[in-house]
Amino acid sequence: EPEVTQTPSHQVTQMGQEVILRCVPISNHLYFYWYRQILGQKVEFLVSFYNNEISEKSEIFDDQFSVERPDGSNFTLKIRSTKLEDSAMYFCASSLSTRGITEAFFGQGTRLTVV
């Protein structure tokens, strides 16, 4: 069964450092997403990406965040200068969106710990 894969599973970084979280979406999917989940809290939308550009983003997705699809398979989230409050589980998701029907498949997440 196809799945979304994320690497690394856990990353520890010092405050102020840059991190890149990597995702390989399901191969024929067209829409890509990043969500985050602070421990014990709800899943929060960060950004969606389609046709090599951001289609929607939330208030959380400020200038320190960026996304990229550097090649035909990877989808990355970069946090330029990490803060303690960026510590969370980050989930990548992808979907094959047809008119009026959408479903997203999630990866297992990357746990980011900022110290």
Next chain:
Amino acid sequence: QQQVKQSPQSLIVQKGGIPIINCAYENTAFDYFPWYQQFPGKGPALLIAIRPDVSEKKEGRFTISFNKSAKQFSLHIMDSQPGDSATYFCAAGTGNQFYFGTGTSLTVIP
């Protein structure tokens, strides 16, 4: 503004019981309402989803009831099993963006 409100926060039922999780949404433009199941250390997994043109959808032991006029939808788990113990998130959205509820931690006691 919280786009999706979910209740209860936690739920404990006996095996065979029928837990019900409720969600309410704000935006009438939302046209897709998925439920996700999340086990500890795993990502959310799509469980079942509904569109607003139907009032109920059933897949196996899982049923979504949808009330468009009230802007509410709920998940029912028939004949619940200990393996159903997980956190359940409702979501609502349109196009590319979903808003998730705060999650319900379900425990099914053997």
